[in-house]
Each structure stands twice: as C-alpha cells, then as structure tokens.
Amino acid sequence: MNARKKVAFYTLGCKLNFSETSTIARSFKEEGFDRVDFTESADIYVINTCSVTENADKRFKTIVKQAQKKNPDAFVAAVGCYAQLKPQELADVHGVDLVLGATEKFKITDYLNDLSKNDFGEVHSCEIEDADFYVGSYSIGDRTRAFLKVQDGCDYKCTYCTIPLARGISRSDELENVLKNAKEISEKNIKEIVLTGVNIGDYGKGEFGNKKHEHTFSELVEALDTVEGIERLRISSIEPNLLKNDTIDFVSKSRTFVPHFHIPLQSGSNTILKLMRRRYLRELYVDRVNKIKEVMPHACIGVDVIVGFPGETDELFLETYNFLNTLDISYLHVFTYSERDNTVAADMDGVVPKNVRSKRSKMLRGLSVKLRRAFYESQLNTTREVLFESENKEGYIHGFTENYVKVKAPWNPELVNTLHRVELTHIDEDGLVRFEFVKELV
Template sequence: MKPQKKVAFYTLGCKLNFSETSTISRNFEREGFTRVDFDEQADIYVINTCSVTDNADKRFKTIVKNALKKNDQAFLIAVGCYAQLKPEELANINGVDLVLGATEKFKVTDYINDLSKNDLGEIHSCEIEDADFYVGSYSIGDRTRAFLKVQDGCDYKCTYCTIPLARGISRSDTLENVLKNAKEISARGIKEIVLTGVNIGDYGKGEFGNKKHEHTFYELVQALDKVEGIKRLRISSIEPNLLKDETITFVSESNCFVPHFHIPLQSGSDKILKKMKRRYMSNLYVNRVNSIKKKMPNACIGVDVIVGFPGETEDLFLETYTFLNELDISYLHVFTYSERDHTEATHLEGVVPKNVRAKRSKMLRGLSVKKRRAFYESQLGNKLSVLFEGENKEGYIHGFTENYVKVKTPWNPELVNEIHEVELTEIDEEGCARFKWINRTQEKNVNLNDLI
C-alpha cells in the first residue's frame, strides 16, 4: 500500500479566503491526501494568496521559501486573488509549480497528476469574465468558529480596489445551500458562524445565475437565525449603504446574531469618498452608527479606513481623524494606501509620499488603541458570555464575548468551544483586566490585549 501524500495549506488575507482554503482542503482529503500543518514536511503546499496590499504580495515569497526549507522537492501551488491578477509573476517565482486562477482553484486536484517539480510554474487562469458561477465554501477544523461564505465578487467600482478584477461579478449562494452548510457546521458542534463574502450586503444578486435579487441580505439573516444548534451568528464586513435599519433592528432582537458590526468607512472626508467612488457620504455612516448604538448601546463597531489616498491633504486627513475620534466606534482596521495595477486611483493627482502615509497610519492606529480601551472600559460591570477558542498560546486560552471583547485566561482544555458567563471587573494600564465567573466561585485574571 502506498503511503498517503501529505498536503499543507497557508492562507493570506480575509475570512473569505479562509473559508475557501478549508473547502479546497476537504477536496484533497476526499481524494485520499492527508492534511498536515504548514510548518510540517509535506508533498504539496497550497498557498491561498491575497492582493489587497503590497504586504500580502511580498509575504508570498517568504512563505514559498519557508515551504521549500521543509521539503525542497515539494510541489508548490498558488491559488487566489494574486494568482488571478498576476499569474505570470507568481509562476516566475523560484519553487512555484502551479498557479490557478479564480475558477480553477476549486478543481485543484484535477491538475496534479504529476507532482514533479517544474522549471517554470504552469498557469491555468481564466478570463475574469468567466468567473460568473458560484462555489459555496465554509471553514471548519481550524477554529471554534466557522467562516461561512454566502456571496462572492463585487459590482462596485471603487477606484483603489482590485477585488472585482480578481473575483469577478457579484453573485450569491442559494439560500437553500447556505442553510444546508450552516446545518452541517452546527452538526459538528461549532457554536459560532461568521458570515463572509466580498460584499455580503449584496446577497441575493446572482443567486440563480441572473443579476436580479432572489433574496435580500435581510431575508438571509432571518433564515439563518432559525438554524438549530448555532449559538452565535456574526456579520463580517458589510457596506454602510447596504446595512439597512431592518437588519439592525432584527439583530438587536435576535437570539443568535451578536451585537458586533464591522463597517468599512475608508475616509471621513466626503471629498476623498467621492474620489474613491464609494456609494455613500460620511453623514450616512454617522446615521448607521447612531442607529446601531440606539438599539444596542453595548454593540461593538469596527471600522476600515485607508490613509494616504491620492489627494488626501493634511487637512483632509485631519478631517478623517476628527470624524473617527468623535464617532462612537470600538476599533479601527487601518490600511495604508498602496498603488495597485489596473486601478483608476493610480492615475489620480496628489500622490501622498510614503513616509507621510506611514505617519498617518501610525496616528490612526494609536486612535484605534484609544477607542478600543474606551470601549472595553465601557463594558466593565457588564455580564457577558465568552466563547473560548481551541489554541494554547503560551499557557493561555483566549475567547471573545458576544460584543467582541477579547479575554485571556490560563489554559484549561475543558473550556475549549464552551460558552461561559463572566463579569468584567477591571482593566489596568497595560490593558489587563480581572473578571469573575458567573455561577463559579473562582476569580481569574483576564488579559484584554492583543486585539489589534
């Protein structure tokens, strides 16, 4: 009997990529491969790439080198957004044997009859117009929460973004299949599902291969709330113009959906938002935040923001800083603008020097720390539920409350994938807090750091 071939996976980028990597890995397992960790020796290494920032591009080369150190004869496969956008560039990187684009990645096992190393990477990449069909995905096994893909692609034309070029048009899973996948996740004992996609608020478009909406995101949320066994449902990033009041109200009254929203802003300046071709102005964003906080005062609200976009003067940056500083939000994800090939923004005037971009990014990251601490302090005395995760990190176990406060306590394997009630009691200068268990007699130390 031949020994089973070993395959390892590495994922760059977003929650959507994680859901697709997990689906691809299950395809390998069905073909008789054994999955191992990426830091182990394997016969095949699959790297799911991202191309949102320059940093993700550069990291790919480092990951390839690390894989070859484990096994210099391993077969290396690149899939994902970077593989679709710049397949030749990846194919020319030493050690890369196969590059698969947006549609081919889900058929990866069809391309690996021969695992001999290639002098030059072989490319199978479609025209992005051909990426017009939907492949459902969800992640399991890596975490105590699952990422459930409900939508793919984007019809928006933001001037800085390559995602439509990498993933194609907006299209959705059928409601029936989303619910089937959610039930499969629930049957495995996973207690939290995070909904993911490129533009999940656009859910329903392309559900049956046509451009009209068969269902709305609101109808999706209503249906998922009825799936038995799932304790928590979390909405990942959703565009402010697509986050409707009816959805906010439903989440506030739901038994399963948690009070946590991540809403891209990108800039607090209307002038920059227009240059970005975003589909809202800053006043709509304020209305969304106020609507959430009115119905859910303890809700956590995360914000994406880009600094250094062409035309962002010092005054316009300070407009964004002031806007965010005065807004009742909980944390920021800060992205330093980087030029991406084939995007409209590369032709705009007013290029911001990279050292200025870095300075502004640092300022907003500092604001994020301040906002996060203020949000955590606002939760002191509240009774919250924590879902503990499965990884032993230097003797500690981490978990998140329903409103996304991160907690840390000494490792106890009995806590893994369990939800426990706690009361946050104190946060010190280092960001460490104490909590007391509800219905338990022992107090534990909790560290609320490392959320960024």
C-alpha cells in the same frame, strides 16, 4: 493518487480566503491526501494568495522559500486573488509549479496527476468574466468558530480596489445551501459562525450575473437565526449603504446574531470618498452608527480606514481623524494605501509620500487603541457571555464576549469551546479584560 501523499496549505488575506482554503483542503482529503501543517514536510504545498496590499504580494516569495526549505522536491501551487491578477508573475517565482486562476482553484486536484517538479510554473487562468459561477465554502479555523462564505465577487467600482478584477461579478449562494452548510457546521459542535464574502450586504444576486434577488441579506439573516445548534452568528463586514434598518433591528432582538458590526468607512472626508467612488457620504455613516447604538447601546462597531489615498492633504486627513474621534465606535482596522495596477487611483494626482502615509497610519492606530480602551471601560461591571477559544497562550485562555470584548483567564482546558456568563471586572496591563464567573456552562 492511491499512495497517501501529504498536502499543506498557507492562506494569505481575508476570512473569505480561509473559508475557500478549507473547501479546497476537503477536496484533497476526498482524493486520499493527508493534511499536514505548513511547517512540516509535504508532497504538495498550496498557497492561497491575496493582493489587497503590497505586503501580501511580497510575502508570497517568502512563503514559497519556506515550503522549499521543508521539501525541495515538493510541488508548489498558487491560487487566489494574486494568482488571478498576475499569474505569470507568480509562475516566474522560483519553485512554483502551478498557478490557478479564479475559475480553476476549486478544481486543483484535477491538475495533480503528475507531481514532478516543473522547470517553469504552469498557468491555468481565465478571463475574469468567466468567473460567473458560485462555489460555496466554509472553514473551521479552530474548534470554536467557523467562517461561512455566502457571497463572492463585487459590482462596485471603487477606484483603489482590484477585487472585482480578481473575483469577478457579485454572486451569491442559494439560501438552502447556506442553511445546509450552517447545519453541517453546527453538527461539528462549533459554537460560532462568522458570515463572510466580498460584499455580503449585496447577497441575493444569483449565478451567471443574474441580478434577480431571490433573497435579500435581511432574509438570509432571519433564516440563519433559525438554525438549531448554533449559539452565535456574527456579520463579518458590511458596507454602510447596504446595512439597512430592518437588519439592525432584527439583530437587536435576534436569538443568535451578536451585537457586533464591522462597517468599512475608508475615509471621513467626503472629498476623498468621492475620489474613491464609495457609494455613500460620511453623513450616512453617522446615521448607521447612531441607529445601531440607539437599539444596541452595548454594540461593538469596527471600522476600516485607508490612509494616504491620492489627494489626501493634511487637512483632509485631519478631517478623517477628527470624524473618527467623535464617532461612538470601538476599534479601527487601518490600511495604508498602496498603488495597485489597473486601478483608477494608481494614475491619480496628489500622490501622498510614503513616509507621510506611514505617519498617518501610526496616528490612526494610536486612536484605535484609545477607542478600544474606552469601549472596554464602558463594558466593565456588566454581565456578558464569553465563548472561550482553544489556544493556550502563555498560560492563559482567551475568549470573546458577544460584543467582542476580549477577555483572559488562567489556562483551563475545560473552558475550551464553552460559553459562560461572566461579569467584566477590570482591564489587565495588556489591555485585555478580566472577569468573574456568574453562571456555569450555558
């Protein structure tokens, strides 16, 4: 382990996976490994898997092949949700040497004494009931934004979802540790933190299935608002039934929390919501959107929607489409339903043909473009604060306003990771917003 070995990482799926990959990467660094890009030759390739969609499963084999092309002798390890749900399936993929389940992934360096290739994948998985402890993590995706994990697992029993099987019960980081991690991030001159988890509104449940709420999500939000050195805090995604009025009111007056909410809906039909075993009906969703807009008219609201769920007739789909079309929301994340093993929905009647699922998905993506355009137009001629990102994209630098309007300007490296007051002036051909500077560096 003393020789400087090279390790590369590939992350599939959500922001939570990205935060955990970063924590695993830091453990490699402590063991004397040098991190390289996944497109380079490495001694070890670690793939952090996702199993939310069928597509993520299929991509795994492609990624293993990419690693083997770069170095046929490299040691390939798989961790993450798919590794927990179907460890043997991953172990059987040609080239995979090690598969680690939910309790083992953060101990990956303990398994690396011998990096010689195996004839078959070695599996170290666990019963998901054993995943009852919490490992905090955060990732620094680029120099401008970090993903901070505050919660893991889920106690909900949505009929389409494998996440509780892959990540275990709901459990949270201690408030003191979240604040410590936030402070560490602030000391790296990162301007924005995005809070992540599986079900972050459930924050407060302790380790080992302890249901005592040491702190609520609202208390977490209020405490993070006091961390010095952080310019922006963003809530990544929160269930509508867990987004309380006190949190919305606090964000509206907050020093650092931005007016941007991402709230899963999944369906605009109460019939389908009941089949999904969601913990709310559409009336509550309307109430949450109205409350946000009442105190923050300029807030951005993103929505998750699943199309093609079993039992979704044309009429019920149109109910969802029309419902979304009347809501004061800003954009959609559209997911095409795919059957997952060991879920209730996989055995339900009323299966929607895949071509119909695809058509409905296309309709909602078109609606999302329309909603985003209308939201951007509503923000023209207003003054906003933009955080510029670090990538040069075809001669342009991009950034986001506090309420998640994406802007562009000719590339200028001096703007990277800086905040500026701007006036939004017009929408470009590519749908992004142009602006004029109002005030220099904040």
